[in-house]
Amino acid sequence: MPRKRIPLAVTAMVAAALSGCGIMQSDADRVSNPLTPEQSKAQVMDAAHDIVTTLNINVVEAAFWHASCNDQGDPPFRGQMRIAYPPAASFAASDAEIAQMVQQLRTKGWNADPGFHTHGTALTKGNVTAVFGPQNVSNPNRDIELFGECRDTTTTKDTKGRVERVTLP
Template identity: 45%
Template sequence: MITIATATLLAGCDTLNALANGVLHPMTPQQSRSQVVDAATEVSQLIAKPIESAYFWRGSCSDGDQDPFRGEVRISYRPPADPRAAAAEFEDMTPRLRRGGWAADSDFLSHSTALTKGAVNALLSPPDASVAMASVELLGECRDTTTTKATKGDVEDLRLS
């Protein structure tokens, strides 16, 4: 509380207005949705693979479905049946995304390949013989302080172009 009071005295009311529920510069639900849907559209164009499905949802950034929330998208595609061709196709995804400005210096910890651009993390999951689909998951920033467990809504089917 002392930190907030000190920041307000030093920077004025704008600092306090920019802080909601401990989140500096919160996003609206629409902004958090646009952040990841725009990134997913770009990723789908860069990887240039036929999409089987794409879904958007709001995910909690904490345990218990509490705020803040973030926008999340999963893009699924069917890899080639041949394991070597599937591996080669997957290995080609990272350079394609990097040429599009996605960087490998994400601080997001994952067992998947993680890339970042504009504060969105893209997690690339390689094809696996036990799973029929490979996927790219996009995670937006944890800055949506308006959405709640009751208002987060359902998973939404996306059409990416």
């Protein structure tokens, strides 16, 4: 009985699909309700203003940048920023101050984010995560890092720009 030949293209597609190398959809294509670069910046800037105003933090330096949400540097991107503020007198004093700041922010609608893995304390509000880093000897200041949503599909490796110093109240 003669054997039926399966076309090479069909064989290749089946093999690719079974090996996980099938036709891939980019992360950017999976984003529903994308943000513009301006909106992704405003998202974390608004959260930063909320934190700095609520806690009356003495900001030493603040910086914003667009960060890719994957290791390849491809879209989607998110707004990200770092707020540096002065160190406490000791590690114990820093831990106590951060605990107090976290409690104060929780009264203003910030909630714990148990799904965000970090060495610091993570809080979330309005789809922005703020991470209070622990004080350490290798950094002259303490910091709060803010991470916006991975919904900016317009920004690319070439258009992400540089780290931008920003002014906070």
